[in-house]
Amino acid sequence: MASSKPLDVVVVGGSIAGLTAGIRLKRAGHNVTVLEQSTDSLRAGSAAGVSLRVHSKQIMQDSDRLKHLPIGIPNHTISLLDMATLFKKRDMVVDAIATSWEAIYYRLRANFDAFESVYCPAPPALLADEGQGVFRTGQQVTSVTAAADKSVRVNFTDVQTGLIESHSPDYVIIADGAHSSLRASLLPSLRREEPGYCTWRGVVPTANLSADFLERFEGRTNAFMMDRSYIIMYTMPGGDGSLESGKRHMNLVWYYRYGSAEELQDILTSTDGYTHRTTLPKGKMRPEVWDRQKRIARQMVHPVVYEMVDKITEPFVSVVSSICCPQAAFFDDRVFLIGDALLQCQPNTAQGANFATHHAATLDKRMIIRDWERSVLAENQIARELSIAYGNFFLSGWGGALLAALRFIVCLIKVTGLRSWWKLLKMGILYGKSQSQ
Incomplete structure (x- = not known):
């Protein structure tokens, strides 16, 4: 996407991948418009933790003009523990930073369009040689089409007013997530793979946990082994991005194999009776479903670990799945898929943010798009x-x-x-x- 003149680029989706692409292109002097379907720039995350790995750490180092401010908790080992005894079997060496979706989102927004938040109250001033960056909320992109002259057109609707607009930029970057409707229109035969298990998730403020629990587990990543099931537990920033002891959160992810399609349907049916397809958001779980899962946990997990399970007040569930696109560039290399729209791995290796940033950061460097596409598709398959x-x-x-x-x-x-x-x-x-x- 190298060019001697400023390009007009539309990015569909204003999360990690979309914002990373926007920042990199804007810093290269191009003009970027992000179209985000959510109606408010103040975003409530899913309470999910995020791991910054080799690619995402390097990109934040290169592009974050607030990098002097810590964004998470360095993590150099994962302790593999036996659930019955809490005996440490071994340590696995890693190179990661444990953070939250909100912390990354607001940091990227501060860099993209100087958006102020409690996470970043003093965003960096925009540079004189930067391109223009515009973040438009409440915009649902309905289609991306190509004309006979090889130009592309983005059609979108304001979800609040119903106003329909269209725009013909030089390039379009699709970063609208794992359930991308635009990807479905470009690759209609692509299907996701579901291995038959889900993740139960939740966070608890460290202030609500006992001294015994914190002494054992705070500040570390812990993996608890069980029979065909396991739990990952680690420390992440607090609700306002705080990294201070006593203001941080503990995050728990329980990989659990459900018994049948009927059991999964029951788990994903919310308090208002609606059955979700892949994720039951926090605050929507029926009390009897969580009580049943806590009874299972009481039988499977060590009492010290159960303390955290018991203190989760807003659990949520996601069905584990994966999808890997066979193509990343479309319409004569003017439309690109990146992030979860291009690759959604199973979460076991915690690589979502890593590849979201990697796709975005490498795209702006490549003059030969097919080389970029070939490279990312190969890496995606392996991941x-x-x-x-x-x-x-x-x-x-x-x-x-x-x-x-x-x-x-x-x-x-x-x-x-x-x-x-x-x-x-x-x-x-x-x-x-x-x-x-």
Whole structure:
């Protein structure tokens, strides 16, 4: 997307991938308009933690003009613990920062359009040689089409007023998330893969947890092994991004294999009777469903860990799935998919933010779009297969793990060639020093 003159770029979706792309392009002198469907710039996150890994850490280092302010909690090890005894089996070396979606979103907004928030009350001043950055809320993009002259047109509607608009930019970047309607129109035959388990999630302020619990677990990432199930628990910033002891949150993710489609449907049916497809948001869970899951937890987890389960007040559930697009560039290389719209891995390897930022940051560097597309698609395939292998190792026993490992090795050989796959695996092609979660 290199150009000697300022380009007019529309980004569909104002989350991590879209904002990263906007910042990088704006800093290169291009004019960027972000179209976001949410009606308010003040966004309430899902209470989910986010892990910054090798790509996302480097991109924040390169692009964040508030990088002198910590954004999360450095994490150098994951302690693998036996749930019955809390005995530490081993430590896994990682290189990550544990943070929250809100902390990243408001940091990126501060860099993109100097948006003020409690997370970033003093955003950096815009540079004189930057392009223009506009963030428009309440805009639902209904279609992206190509004309006979190879130009592209973005059609969108104001969700509050009903006003219909269209715009013909130089480029369009689609970053509207894992359930992208625009991706569905571009790749209608693409289907997601669901391995048959979900994640139960929730956060608890550290101020609400006992001294014994905090002494054991605060400030560290802990993985608790159970029979075909496991829990990840770690410390993340508080509700206003605070990293101070006593103001932070503990985050819990419980990977749990549901028994049947009927059980999953019951779990995803909210307090108002609506059955959600993939995620039951916080505040919508029926009390009897959470009480039932807590009874299961009481039988499976150590009493010290159960303290946190019991103190989660707004649990939410997500069905684990993955999707990997076979194509990233469309309409004569004027429309691009990035982030979760392009790749959604199973969450076991915690790579969502890593690839969202990686897709966005590399796109603005590449003069030859097909090279960019070929590169990201190869990395996406490897990342997806590795996340499936991790999930199967913890949740499907040795048989499922060996099958997934074989599938991963076949993918590596197919993507990188017979000579290169082992070298890449040893180097940790996507994760730096090691893998985790």
